[in-house]
Amino acid sequence: MGTQRSFPTQRHTIFQNSLMTALLDGIYDGEMTVGELLGHGNFGIGTFDALDGEMIVLDGVCYQVRGDGSAARADLGQRSPFTVMTNFVPHIAATPPPGLRRAELAGFIDDLQPSENYMYAVRITGRFSKVRVRTVTRQSKPYRPMVEATGDDAELCFRDVEGTVAGFRTPVYEKGIGVPGCHAHFIDSARTRGGHVLDFTLNSGAVELCPGTDLSLRLPLTSDFSRAALAPEDLDHQIHTTEIKK
Numbered sequence: 001m002g003t004q005r006s007f008p009t010q011r012h013t014i015f016q017n018s019l020m021t022a023l024l025d026g027i028y029d030g031e032m033t034v035g036e037l038l039g040h041g042n043f044g045i046g047t048f049d050a051l052d053g054e055m056i057v058l059d060g061v062c063y064q065v066r067g068d069g070s071a072a073r074a075d076l077g078q079r080s081p082f083t084v085m086t087n088f089v090p091h092i093a094a095t096p097p098p099g100l101r102r103a104e105l106a107g108f109i110d111d112l113q114p115s116e117n118y119m120y121a122v123r124i125t126g127r128f129s130k131v132r133v134r135t136v137t138r139q140s141k142p143y144r145p146m147v148e149a150t151g152d153d154a155e156l157c158f159r160d161v162e163g164t165v166a167g168f169r170t171p172v173y174e175k176g177i178g179v180p181g182c183h184a185h186f187i188d189s190a191r192t193r194g195g196h197v198l199d200f201t202l203n204s205g206a207v208e209l210c211p212g213t214d215l216s217l218r219l220p221l222t223s224d225f226s227r228a229a230l231a232p233e234d235l236d237h238q239i240h241t242t243e244i245k246k
């Protein structure tokens with residue numbers, strides 16, 4: 001790695017639909033369909049209207065993971081209030097030592113990425129001895145803020161499973177636009193179960209990174225979004241509670 005450049009070698013766009021702060025404020029209905037989102041990338045994560053499960057897009061196929069952890073192909077007409085997409089190009093790839101937990105693998109990826117000042121799409125494919133996930137559940141109107149809506153999420157643990165963790169590493173300066181740090185979703189290789197990743201242990205597998213240098217941010221043209229409170233004083237607490245919750 002001594003000869004690795006300290007910045008990405010070419011420009012690459014990450015597309016984002018709406019803002020993390022909008023989701024935190026209960027803006028759970030979007031205007032973009034799965035079909036439109038797939039026009040912005042073959043890889044991504046997000047959620048569905050009414051917070052109806054976790055979204056994971058791999059190889060151009062969009063999956064919906066429901067509250068019970070079951071996954072199924074999403075319809076092209078379904079809508080999303082928050083999504084991050086890109087056309088994944090594995091510019092950087094490595095095989096981590098076996099048996100790393102999520103925090104340990106994060107250190108491995110820190111060393112792998114040329115600089116922490118860019119965005120990265122991350123794909124981890126392999127066999128996991130354990131994957132702990134949670135999944136948001138469908139909300140009804142009037143929508144509660146996300147700190148309340150995620151209070152009754154189901155937490156699941158899959159053991160000895162093959163699959164893919166897909167997500168994005170977002171620099172701290174993007175806090176509020178996205179989720180600072182790593183936000184990742186999991187789906188098994190049969191594409192039948194998954195969720196929002198809390199922790200895992202990777203037995204064996206590959207890590208691939210796609211550096212992002214450009215952000216294409218699309219704000220919803222909806223009255224809900226126009227009235228949302230997007231600068232809460234307790235933003236750190238809200239992000240921690242909804243996304244990282246142990």
Ligand SMILES: [Zn+2]
Pocket residue numbers: 046054183184185196197
């Ligand atoms: Zn998530």
